[in-house]
Amino acid sequence: METPLTQHISFDRPCYNLRDYEKNGGYQAFRKALSLSPESITNTVQASDLKGRGGAGFNTGMKWSFVPMNGHYPVKYLIANADEMEPGTFKDRMLMEGNPHQLIEGMIISAFAIQANISYIFLRWAYKKAGRLLTHAIGEAYAAGYLGKNILGTGYNLEMYLHTGVGRYICGEETALLNALEGKRATPRAKPPFPQVSGLFGKPTIVNNVETLCNIPHIINNGPDWFKSLGKGNDAGTKIYGVSGRVKRPGLWELPMGVSMRELIEDCAGGMANGYRFRGALPGGASTDFLVEEHLDINLDYKSVAAAGSRLGTGTMIILDDHTCPVGFVHNLEHFFAQESCGWCTPCREGLPWTEKILLSIERGEGRPEDLQLLETHTRLLGPGNTFCALAPGAMEPLQSALKYFREDFEKHIDQKKCPWR
Amino acid sequence: MIAQETLTPEEMAEIDHEIALVPMRRAAAIEALKIVQHHRGWISDDSLQAIAGYLEISPEELDSVATFYNLVFRRPVGRNVILLCDSISCYVMGYEKIYGQIRDRLGISFGQTTSDGRFTLLPNACLGTCDHAPALMINNELFRDLTEENLDEILDRYH
Numbered sequence: 001m002e003t004p005l006t007q008h009i010s011f012d013r014p015c016y017n018l019r020d021y022e023k024n025g026g027y028q029a030f031r032k033a034l035s036l037s038p039e040s041i042t043n044t045v046q047a048s049d050l051k052g053r054g055g056a057g058f059n060t061g062m063k064w065s066f067v068p069m070n071g072h073y074p075v076k077y078l079i080a081n082a083d084e085m086e087p088g089t090f091k092d093r094m095l096m097e098g099n100p101h102q103l104i105e106g107m108i109i110s111a112f113a114i115q116a117n118i119s120y121i122f123l124r125w126a127y128k129k130a131g132r133l134l135t136h137a138i139g140e141a142y143a144a145g146y147l148g149k150n151i152l153g154t155g156y157n158l159e160m161y162l163h164t165g166v167g168r169y170i171c172g173e174e175t176a177l178l179n180a181l182e183g184k185r186a187t188p189r190a191k192p193p194f195p196q197v198s199g200l201f202g203k204p205t206i207v208n209n210v211e212t213l214c215n216i217p218h219i220i221n222n223g224p225d226w227f228k229s230l231g232k233g234n235d236a237g238t239k240i241y242g243v244s245g246r247v248k249r250p251g252l253w254e255l256p257m258g259v260s261m262r263e264l265i266e267d268c269a270g271g272m273a274n275g276y277r278f279r280g281a282l283p284g285g286a287s288t289d290f291l292v293e294e295h296l297d298i299n300l301d302y303k304s305v306a307a308a309g310s311r312l313g314t315g316t317m318i319i320l321d322d323h324t325c326p327v328g329f330v331h332n333l334e335h336f337f338a339q340e341s342c343g344w345c346t347p348c349r350e351g352l353p354w355t356e357k358i359l360l361s362i363e364r365g366e367g368r369p370e371d372l373q374l375l376e377t378h379t380r381l382l383g384p385g386n387t388f389c390a391l392a393p394g395a396m397e398p399l400q401s402a403l404k405y406f407r408e409d410f411e412k413h414i415d416q417k418k419c420p421w422r
Numbered sequence: 423m424i425a426q427e428t429l430t431p432e433e434m435a436e437i438d439h440e441i442a443l444v445p446m447r448r449a450a451a452i453e454a455l456k457i458v459q460h461h462r463g464w465i466s467d468d469s470l471q472a473i474a475g476y477l478e479i480s481p482e483e484l485d486s487v488a489t490f491y492n493l494v495f496r497r498p499v500g501r502n503v504i505l506l507c508d509s510i511s512c513y514v515m516g517y518e519k520i521y522g523q524i525r526d527r528l529g530i531s532f533g534q535t536t537s538d539g540r541f542t543l544l545p546n547a548c549l550g551t552c553d554h555a556p557a558l559m560i561n562n563e564l565f566r567d568l569t570e571e572n573l574d575e576i577l578d579r580y581h
Contacts, residue, residue: 087509087548126549128562167492183451185490244511244552251553332513
């Protein structure tokens with residue numbers, strides 16, 4: 001089984017410096033890319049069927065193809081979205097701490113493909129170690145001539161800056177991230193215009209997730225057919241999957257895209273911890289619908305997870321066990337979303353705190369039977385199409401599926417006027 | 423209103439470095455807040471006015487940015503800031519017990535500072551280390567796999 005993304009990652013030693021990375025084939029893909037036309041790089045990435053690993057799952061090469069390439073745009077930007085803040089998600093931290101040059105090489109190739117001359121890594125504040133390692137690696141890449149003016153004598157120029165955020169979930173939304181980089185409140189922007197045409201400071205901009213960008217050198221080295229052959233079912237490539245919660249071995253694994261949920265939980269994570277029983281899981285971070293026991297054999301690719309009523313999201317799974325109250329679990333999620341709402345649009349600003357309060361009152365044994373109806377109404381009012389961005393619809397996913405799969409638990413709280421778990 | 427404080431030459435030099443990287447002065451607002459907070463621990467009203475004046479924007483506009491972000495402190499904090507993850511994986515793995523122990527040990531709840539100014543305790547969204555939950559950060563250090571046993575020893579390292 002091939003594991004391109006993690007083949008050079010080991011936490012038993014320091015991460016590769018530039019020389020070690022080069023010795024192991026690093027920056028060969030970039031050298032190859034420089035001999036290709038930008039358009040053919042975009043075509044290769046599009047043909048590989050690489051989909052965005054930040055959660056939305058859009059074809060990466062197609063996203064790039066919307067950037068104007070007619071020479072009328074002297075300033076363009078390429079941004080790595082390293083603001084990993086989806087609760088339960090910890091994969092990009094591992095990629096950046098484990099092999100910072102892989103991300104930098106992926107960014108340089110991507111920037112070359114859209115002919116951007118300025119690139120940013122938008123890193124979340126809490127990732128101190130990743131920040132130190134990336135700062136050092138960017139310095140090495142400048143010294144080696146992979147960044148700066150007239151890169152490797154080709155006449156291509158690229159600057160790279162590390163921007164550290166000051167904490168807000170909404171910064172992960174790509175247009176909110178652009179506002180944060182411009183020094184403003186990170187409220188999302190109306191689309192269109194899309195960032196590919198009018199992004200950072202009004203210039204054409206591509207924002208890609210860290211894991212997405214780390215795939216680029218391997219696709220350039222080995223070709224789109226190789227990349228497609230890595231996946232098991234509907235989707236191409238490998239994926240960094242993760243499991244957290246009451247399992248024997250929480251962690252991250254690079255696996256063929258489309259591995260089954262059972263393989264991930266039982267073989268990789270070692271199954272449930274002693275004394276704990278599986279009740280459900282959010283397959284791809286806090287803003288995805290619950291999957292339950294009947295879904296254990298589905299494949300974790302975009303289409304199959306969607307068919308089961310959820311989203312692959314970030315591919316990092318949070319397990320709900322039988323010692324944890326589902327109402328408390330969902331209340332914790334809605335507390336997060338209510339706190340992190342940017343406040344721009346009314347349904348999200350007002351609806352999420354309301355949802356959180358209802359859940360808290362149910363959890364405290366003060367819930368009324370009609371509260372479940374009220375929560376269901378919220379899942380519709382805050383659902384897709386009614387809000388300015390995807391935050392509130394995402395927040396409704398675990399709630400609507402909890403009301404479906406764990407309804408008895410909600411009712412027990414209301415009937416017994418207490419949380420049965422406390 | 424006239425600012426009661428001015429930026430130090432060192433702060434101005436650092437902010438100038440950030441301004442040089444962006445197309446307009448105001449785009450350095452978040453960096454400027456970070457720089458001043460790094461030197462002064464928090465952003466007072468006077469500091470805010472000084473920064474706004476330097477960036478040529480109104481203090482109100484800068485405050486709308488400062489108050490938007492979780493880690494810009496508009497109130498004084500203690501010498502050490504504890505950021506305890508209260509997100510979902512840490513919830514499942516029992517962060518509430520850790521919170522209870524910190525409350526008992528230090529006598530502060532979320533948003534409070536010990537009377538000796540040694541610690542401020544704040545909740546923090548997912549720290550991205552969910553396979554080692556529960557987790558917290560103190561200043562710039564990450565601590566994971568917290569237990570009631572190792573927590574006291576970690577707190578003892580900070581004065």
